[in-house]
Amino acid sequence: MTYPAIHIDNLTKSFGPVNAVDHLDLRINRGEMFALVGPDGAGKTTTIRILCGIIPPDGGEVSVLGFDLRRERQHIVNRIGYLSQRFSLYGDLSIDENIEFFAEIHNVRDYKNRRDELFDYMRLTPFRSRYAAQLSGGMKQKLALACTLIHKPELIFLDEPTTGVDPVSRRDFWQILSDLLKSGITIVLTTPYLDEAERCNRVGLMNNGTMMVVDQPKNIKKMMQGTVVELICDNIRAAYKILKEVEKVKEVQAFGDRINLILEDYDSGFPKVESILKSRNITIESSRTVTPSLENVFISLMQEGKVDTT
Amino acid sequence: MNAITVKNLTRKFGDFTAVDNVSFDVKRGEIFGFLGANGAGKTTVIKMLCGLLTSTSGNATVAGYDINTQPESIKRTIGYMSQKFSLYEDLTVSENLNFFGGVYGLNERDLNDRIAWAVEMAGLTDKKGALTGSLPVGWKQRLALGCALLHRPQVVFLDEPTGGVDPVSRRRFWDLIFTLAEEGVTVFVTTHYLDEAEYCNTIMLIHAGKIVAGGSPRQLKTEHIRYPMLEVNCTGIIESLNILQQQDWVIESSVFGTLLHVSVENEEAGSRKIKEVLSEHNITVHGIERIVPSLEDVFIHLTDKP
Structure with missing residues (x-):
């Protein structure tokens, strides 16, 4: 054996x-x-x-x-x-x-x-x-x-x-x-x-x-580069569109009642997210960092060019 | 404005009540998740909403049309995409789009515009001439979505679209759905995968023909599971589960892969008692962690009653 x-x-x-x-x-x-x-x-x-x-x-x-x-x-x-x-x-x-x-x-x-x-x-x-x-x-x-x-x-x-x-x-x-x-x-x-x-x-x-x-x-989840932040705010769809264009935000995933963001560097990235949303009159109700899911890691490895996308 | 209104909808087959006094509304531009186990009544509801089956009593409207008296108008206003995609495998991508456009009665100019739109939306520009059967499942899925949207439906039904x-x-598919919803299309989706239900704005759960819960993903998780849920990592999962199920202080427990999910009244006391009782049986506990219940936990909690 x-x-x-x-x-x-x-x-x-x-x-x-x-x-x-x-x-x-x-x-x-x-x-x-x-x-x-x-x-x-x-x-x-x-x-x-x-x-x-x-x-x-x-x-x-x-x-x-x-x-x-x-x-x-x-x-x-x-x-x-x-x-x-x-x-x-x-x-x-x-x-x-x-x-x-x-x-x-x-x-x-x-x-x-x-x-x-x-x-x-x-x-x-x-x-x-x-x-x-x-x-x-x-x-x-x-x-x-x-x-x-x-x-x-x-x-x-x-x-x-x-x-x-x-x-x-x-x-x-x-x-x-x-x-x-x-x-x-x-x-x-x-x-x-x-x-x-x-x-x-x-x-x-x-x-x-x-x-x-x-x-x-x-x-595997520890391999994740960056921090996953869960954001609850009013007007999720508008926030999603805005955040997709923010440079410090590696990835945005919109769910039905919240958004997950992946920030390369939380300390410099999150204040930026806060100020941009504020300037567009979107109120953040709450935010917290969450453990990445395997899906987060998978998608992130792929974006680093380690996996071909179809 | 509501895209779908359902009031006291009931459908019987002989003595069997498949859908029992169901009521709910779906807002325009909403992503609406309709969940339930096999045989819960999901398909019967969808068939009625698509104008394919009349109700025994109660009523529903889709895009303003009555399901019992205006089924033909409904069929023209909605799109439908099934689990099996219903594509012709031996036709090319373009030919499938042409075929479905014809079925929906689009005129030639409109059809060409919409096909161009669908190909672009689905990211199939390089694959227009490819045989559908040769495409990977993910591409077929986007093509099927394109076919279902050619006639600019106001409401689209997606029946287990991601199997x-x-x-x-x-x-990528959910990104597309999100964009559609933002353009005002109402998306009515069923799925067996509860991590996917997280993408929905509102979820309705049907069990044995009745609506047992509804709300946003967050509401479902906070309103239905009132006790702390602990994730237990230990040796001998099944033996541990049997032991924990005999304890009167354990509210609910279930296997989650190689881990256990256990609901208790109090986090600290519960965690201590779990360690005690398992170590009495020579089971090593590697870790106990409080977790936010997943939609799967909520689903099991609400439907798994004998």
């Missing part, structure tokens, strides 16, 4: 002229929940598909759960689970039949106890005979996860698992993930929602096929 |  769950050295993969994965190095520890985030086309899904043995890499060394991807692919495939973006369920099969199908694919003969356990645990038991197509987004997601877990994998990959799932189901889903983590399963997931990534042990920001930053969310 | 869109494109 001294080896990491995933060990990637100098991985490359191109599709024609496009370097989808470009000299990527990454280690993911056993028993951690790891989020892979980045813009569209960053290489997240390609990386996951390589790790799952679905597509072959062009170069580099990859080991998963201690097995070499080239020489011991089957050992890896037997020990991992993959939940793709579209959940890959059969709409015209029942919940029970979907599980049976996945059990057969994975050559799990004695799956019935495991199945009942998973259904109970995910509160799917009352709906077993329902067709997958008739399930809500949240139930489909749980069924897809149950299918992914039928062969007791040690490591699971979840590609955008919560897209289109409502908040209550999403909360249930995160609770299930925490439970899985407790049982020792390693979880690697991708998400376009950075508040979700923030709940993981570590986050990797990926762009142009390589990793820009890999660290705990709290450390 | 699967990356953070950079999403930020």
Whole structure:
């Protein structure tokens, strides 16, 4: 158990002229929940598909759960689970039949106890005979996860698992993930929602096929250059327009009832903001500095030219 | 002036009441967030407001038109963009815009003006000839928005517009929405992502067919969660959650990724008791911090009742 769950050295993969994965190095520890985030086309899904043995890499060394991807692919495939973006369920099969199908694919003969356990645990038991197509987004997601877990994998990959799932189901889903983590399963997931990534042990920001930053969310937030200030004032929209033109303000983000500003230097920048708004007759009701979100950091790294924008 | 008024709106399907006596107003130029879990009645409300479904009782107007008697006028006055974008993947960007412009009955001159506007707004100038299917999700999203706005609607409905869109494109999308609202377009949006609901001026929360809360994001956070909320970082999240849920001094607790959110009556006493009870069970507490509840906490608080 001294080896990491995933060990990637100098991985490359191109599709024609496009370097989808470009000299990527990454280690993911056993028993951690790891989020892979980045813009569209960053290489997240390609990386996951390589790790799952679905597509072959062009170069580099990859080991998963201690097995070499080239020489011991089957050992890896037997020990991992993959939940793709579209959940890959059969709409015209029942919940029970979907599980049976996945059990057969994975050559799990004695799956019935495991199945009942998973259904109970995910509160799917009352709906077993329902067709997958008739399930809500949240139930489909749980069924897809149950299918992914039928062969007791040690490591699971979840590609955008919560897209289109409502908040209550999403909360249930995160609770299930925490439970899985407790049982020792390693979880690697991708998400376009950075508040979700923030709940993981570590986050990797990926762009142009390589990793820009890999660290705990709290450390990534410390990388933020500048101070985030939350401003509550009358006429948010007018203030937003004015502040966008102020030089000392690196970025303005307008929310429904407040504005977040990123100031390179608070001490010199904030008095400037105050005086400009005052001169335009906008009253600041309150202001405070707030902890940057992962989204703030992500956008800021990007603006420094470290990430290409689309 | 209100862009949308909804009064005692009710819709039944057989014995089932999907929308139950719902009332609210949406001001002109407002970004209005309509939130609810699957099956809460969101889609039924939107269908009625778009003139696609009549009400069983109660009434609503959109841009001054009655949903039950003037649905055709409503359809001409509103724009609608769905989660799936409804674009033709095998048509180019220009062809999609042309097609939707035709559907909305724009004359040729107007159509050319509006297509030029939409392409510019969506940042697709270099991509006019590109096949829609080949575009990244964020670009498709902006194209779909452009299509929905070609006929200069006064009210635009965005039904889960950002599913699967990356953070950079999403930020850009909300900047566009903000500009639209400032020009006086009323934006009615649904989303499952509560960090996004923060962009809305007003949020209405529907649960089991009824409105359970409404207000600005700040109002929702301060009016509905009255007790201090603590974020607990400790080992054994699930075990800790089970222990805390058995304590009568814990008001609410839930998992938040690798952390716990716990509501208590008093910050200091609560924080001390959490440390005590968890360490009795040999759980190490790495840190406890008071946090401002997120909209997600509010949503769970209001809707997750058995």
